[in-house]
Amino acid sequence: MIRLYNGKVLALNGDTEIEDKELWIQDSMILYAGPPQTDHPAFDREIDLRGDLVMPGFKNAHAHSAMTFLRSFADDLPLQTWLYDKVFPLEAKLTPDDVYALTKLAILEYLAGGITAAFDMYYKRDAFCQAAIDCGFRMVLNGALAKWDDWSVGEMDTIKYNMLHPLISYIPGIHAEYTASLELLMFMGELVHEHKKPFFTHNSETAKEVEECIERYGLTPTALYEEYGLFDYGGGGFHCTHLSSDDMDIFRRRGLWAVTCPASNAKLASGIAPVAEMMRRGINLAIGTDGPASNNALNMFREMYLVTVLQKIREKDAAVCDAARVLEMACSGGARAMGLPDCDCIAAGKTADLVALDLHRPNMYPVHNTVKNIVYSGSNDNVRMTMVNGKILYEDGVFHVGESAEDIYARAQAVTDRLCRG
């Protein structure tokens, strides 16, 4: 059992209060979260937090982790050009071993930034699951079927990846409307009904995507999915940059999750999502980095800051998009969007997916409001420790993922060299 003591806890259990508490972690579970107790069991390890803060880990609610190989490779291109001319041809060359090595690199970046789970849409699923399992990292897979795929995979994967390992789960989905067909939507409708599962996909990422969908079907992507019953068991959309008022009504009514990806949307010039408007309408929100090819970092501090300040620009109002709500989106919101209700807050009985933030750094002083300090000033150098499923995977700058960081870097670099320069 691990004891974390002499620290503060931001539980995110319905509010953003910070309290002096200690935590006991037994296997994967938080056994106790409360005031120090004199009568306690024997601990395997006791960590003195020295006044630092423990909170739920960040959840990266939209990612293509293995795309690390394209970081800083094809920047400064519009989305469609970037996707069809640069990304797809190189992705076609990826082997499962490549995906394994590239995903491990992304996992190191997640851990260094306090991210404890990713909602990942990618191919060679066995390989990236194995990378997560070998590192001890939590991964939720999204289906990402396209019209040219063998759709029966979606059926099999829904069963297989929800039974594979405690760190792995699966939510059905398609890649996007523009890589789908009506037949695929019908197939997905049957699949979500049969398995009573939510449905996620890239949704309204660019204005072009929405316009072309309306040309094709007379409906926005959101209305199209609704029409085909894909949201009958919930779900949501990645990006949601260009939702209409009617789309937002569907999101609100269905309790869908809009996963905003502000850095990617900005860098690819896709636009600024109507996050503040969605907040006012009570729509469920989470935050994703998107893939490292379009961001280029996998850094939730950056995303949280962008969520807030881009809304202030979008609405020309410095008062919109409160920092506390944004922190909840990044931690608890992501967990609920990803079907991980046990990872959403810090309380006895919850899963121990958490991060310890070093408050003894210049960007955390003075202490007027620690939540605002985290959202408006936080940085990777505040991450002291990252724990997934009760295991410490990152601590004081060092990774504990079963393989050395240097070996992971070297393997990812070799794969990249072969793919991009071979």
Added chain:
Amino acid sequence: MIRLYNGKVLALNGDTEIEDKELWIQDSMILYAGPPQTDHPAFDREIDLRGDLVMPGFKNAHAHSAMTFLRSFADDLPLQTWLYDKVFPLEAKLTPDDVYALTKLAILEYLAGGITAAFDMYYKRDAFCQAAIDCGFRMVLNGALAKWDDWSVGEMDTIKYNMLHPLISYIPGIHAEYTASLELLMFMGELVHEHKKPFFTHNSETAKEVEECIERYGLTPTALYEEYGLFDYGGGGFHCTHLSSDDMDIFRRRGLWAVTCPASNAKLASGIAPVAEMMRRGINLAIGTDGPASNNALNMFREMYLVTVLQKIREKDAAVCDAARVLEMACSGGARAMGLPDCDCIAAGKTADLVALDLHRPNMYPVHNTVKNIVYSGSNDNVRMTMVNGKILYEDGVFHVGESAEDIYARAQAVTDRLCRG
């Protein structure tokens, strides 16, 4: 003499090439930058860079460092409300000792983020100079006169702070047009002519500032300053969020520096400066964080990222605002704007104001383009060492500024508690 060897150097001496070089630092100067030599003098310390990167330090070309006491205190308000209702009343209570303590906190944050100099506009100048001198940090003061000040101070300070200490220099200026009078502008005109000095001020930060100036004088702030001869010896403006085409012509013709502050402009909903347009027009550019009350971090990685992605949003074009140019703005551009031509690049004879970036972190892999990795993915946890004037002030997470970080934190917190809750 300090030797930095076994590393890479991004000299920023006219290009963004990265070369295998070693550096010898003698006192405050780079004595040698080139291939390893077998015949060399005795070194006091040899630092094995293990393949990491040395580059010129970031220059924070617009700051109000002592405003750390307002971090996370009055967020989410529009600029004028924020300034008149929150900032000015509390600032009136500041003592020199307060400014000293609060500036030291900002300096720690600068060093942790690889920033080696700040262009600072604040009051109680003796106190914040002393903080810089005691820490070994480089500070360029900006005049910041307002109509209610004793203007003779501007005359005396121009002489005094340019002779005080090698780490300190002074450039005349006013706070802003909306806190000035025509008499003050006339006075400043005489001052810059007499001392042949450049002139800097907050310029066109908000649309309101520009509109009210036009109402008062029939001129934009830039045209007004030009009319009064304030740019006859160069200079520039902080923010430059709302420059007209004619304003940009003046900037171009005069060789003025536009110091963009993207985080502050976004957070206060002031807008997005026309940085890409200024680049196309060949206007000199540098980057500032503004004060910690409006940002809230003092982090050049964040600013660089925001400069690039906000331009992509502003122009709806993912191809604008090249990362290499942005890195030059943050390092060399800032140095030249601040009158520090010896701190602009890494070469023999230049001043040793530099930063070592840890490339052995997940966000720096794979290596397609290290410059893009720094601008699009870099974070404070990549800062391995920060050197100012030949002295190592930050290394491996530890500060070497003559006082412990914990003592600086405690003093800044005590000052803040007295000011904001006293």
